[in-house]
Amino acid sequence: AQKVTQTQTSISVVEKTTVTMDCVYETRDSSYFLFWYKQTASGEIVFLIRQDSYKKENATVGHYSLNFQKPKSSIGLIITATQIEDSAVYFCAMREGNTNTGKLTFGDGTVLTVKP
Amino acid sequence: AQTIHQWPVAEIKAVGSPLSLGCTIKGKSSPNLYWYWQATGGTLQQLFYSITVGQVESVVQLNLSASRPKDDQFILSTEKLLLSHSGFYLCAWSLAGDNQAPLFGEGTRLSVL
Numbered sequence: 062a063q064k065v066t067q068t069q070t071s072i073s074v075v076e077k078t079t080v081t082m083d084c085v086y087e088t089r090d091s092s093y094f095l096f097w098y099k100q101t102a103s104g105e106i107v108f109l110i111r112q113d114s115y116k117k118e119n120a121t122v123g124h125y126s127l128n129f130q131k132p133k134s135s136i137g138l139i140i141t142a143t144q145i146e147d148s149a150v151y152f153c154a155m156r157e158g159n160t161n162t163g164k165l166t167f168g169d170g171t172v173l174t175v176k177p
Numbered sequence: 178a179q180t181i182h183q184w185p186v187a188e189i190k191a192v193g194s195p196l197s198l199g200c201t202i203k204g205k206s207s208p209n210l211y212w213y214w215q216a217t218g219g220t221l222q223q224l225f226y227s228i229t230v231g232q233v234e235s236v237v238q239l240n241l242s243a244s245r246p247k248d249d250q251f252i253l254s255t256e257k258l259l260l261s262h263s264g265f266y267l268c269a270w271s272l273a274g275d276n277q278a279p280l281f282g283e284g285t286r287l288s289v290l
Contacts, residue, residue, distance in 0.1 A: 096278045104265060106221075106281040113276070152221065156276065163209050163271055163279060164236060167221045 063088045065155050067168035074143055075176055081128070082138045082171045084153030092158035095136045096165070097125070099149040106152075112136055143175045179204035183268050183282040190289050193257050198285050200251040200268030208270040210251040211279055212243055215265040227251060228273060263289045 064087040074080045086095065095112045110122045112129045120127045128137040140147055153168040180203045190196060202208050212224040225243040227233045233243045240259060244252045251268055265286055269279035 094276050094278075098278075098281075104284050104286070106267060106284075108278045108280055111278050154221075163211055163226050164223050165221075165279060169220045 063090075063093075063155055063157055063166045065153055065166050065168040067151075067153055067171050069171045070169075071172040071174065073174040073176060076143055076145055078143055079139065079141045080143055080173065080175075082140075082151050082153075082173070084136050084138070084168055086134050086136065086153075086155045088134075088155065088157055090157040094156045095127075095129070096154045096156070097127070097136075097138045098152045098154060099147075100152065100170070101149050109151075110138070140173075143173075145175050145177065148173055148175045179208075179270075179280075181268060181270055181280065181282040183266075183285050185285060186283070187286040188288070190258050190287065192260055192289055196253075196255050196258050196262070196287070198253040198266055198287075200253075200282055202249045202251075202270050205249075205270065205272070207248055207273050209273050209279075210245065211269040211271075212251065212253050213267040213269060213281075214239065215267065217264060219264075221267065224253070258289045260289050263287055 066085050093114045097109045100106050110125045112120045112127050124141045126139045150170045150172050152170045154165045156165050182201045184199045210227045213221045215221045223236045227245040230248050241255045265284050267284045268282040271277045271279045
């Protein structure tokens with residue numbers, strides 16, 4: 062069965078710095094898809110960035126980038142030039158190759174606090 | 178542009194009472210639809226998914242049921258609420274046959290007392 066683990070419960074950083082959030086996953090599928098979402102204080106869940114298992118290049122979207130280390134089953138999220146409004150809970154999620162179920166398995170989340 | 182809307186925004190219900198939560202997707206035909214549940218302070222757990230009208234598959238049994246009466250509508254319901262049903266319910270959609278990241282609605286906060 063697939064499993065996603067986020068070991069960092071919470072992280073606090075000063076704004077304008079770079080933060081990395083860890084995520085490791087377990088799957089038996091050779092094809093899978095990894096996603097990062099953030100949940101704001103209002104509860105809104107926002108999709109940030111994805112990495113497909115067959116792609117070697119790390120994905121980048123705006124000030125979000127990924128550190129995909131396939132041999133280690135690791136997909137870290139890097140946020141550069143953090144802003145106060147980046148404070149949120151960040152979830153890592155994985156979907157295995159079967160697209161019909163669309164089943165996403167989520168990690169427990171990492172609370173990011175960005176301070177002035 | 179596609180929009181996803183959930184109703185109601187919040188509910189306070191008594192144990193043993195019925196529940197119906199709704200989700201509507203506009204701007205996309207035949208999307209895949211999903212229901213997720215999140216306990217307070219917890220992670221998201223997928224409950225149901227649907228790839229077409231009238232077809233719903235259960236992922237986790239929580240004494241809840243789901244239906245898709247129209248292409249753009251997804252309903253979550255139960256006849257008898259339990260205390261353990263409290264939490265945040267989120268509807269999500271993605272393109273059929275694609276590995277697009279599911280996109281979420283605003284959610285419904287449910288308190289069962």
